[in-house]
Amino acid sequence: MSDFVWGGLPYIAFTFLIVGTIVRYVVSERNWTTKSSEFLDKKHAKWGEPIFHFALLCVIGGHVMGILIPQIVTESLGMSETQYHDMALMAGAPAGILLVLAFFYLMWRRFLSGSAAYLKANTSTMDKWLYFFLGITILTGITGTLSNADGAFNYRLFIGPWFRGLLYFDPQPGLMLHIPLIFKIHMLSWMTVAILFPFTRLVHCLSIPFRYLWRAPIVYRKR
Secondary structure (H helix, E strand, O other): OHHHHHHHHHHHHHHHHHHHHHHHHHHOHHHOOOOOOOOOOHHHHHHHHHHHHHHHHHHHHHHHHHHHOOHHHHHHOOOOHHHHHHHHHHHHHHHHHHHHHHHHHHHHHHHOOOOHHHHHHOOOHHHHHHHHHHHHHHHHHHHHHHHOOOOOOOHHHOHHHHHHHHHOOOOOHHHHOOOOHHHHHHHHHHHHHHHHHHHOHHHHHHOOOHHHHOOOOOOOOOO
């Protein structure tokens, strides 16, 4: 089971992510949208959405540095693992906390605010599952970061090589056997998000709206 979870399931998730997204675009291009809800409630969206996206980009950047760049590379540049950990914690913890706050603010907006009835009508069942597992991914990520503030667990020696091995088609599930439970849940939750990705509004992140920067504004008037 461990070999399947850490050696097979990631490829299932990647297959859903890549093949499923291509099929979604080819078969249902007109449904390729984030289903913007700003016309239903712009007041809260104008604060929550920019903060969420900014924090998410910061967190993704931290993951790229920590997971994709081997420890030997940073050490060869004269940065010890202790220095790297302290730098990552000082930059990653605030970004993670900001991401959590923005995520819950947007969830409050969508499901509990005065406009929730309209927003929920614009939310598919698959999107609700996405929010659930995305929330688990975010919470376990920040919990793992804060609980490992002392650097007792060096994820760059286990999770980093495991993930890069997947990309090299050389899976090493043994690296994941003895990592803390919170990190295992984090890994499983992002794989679930990857599986759900093609079936939700999250596909919009693959669209790069170059014309957005100079397009004419869309004006909505109250009745």
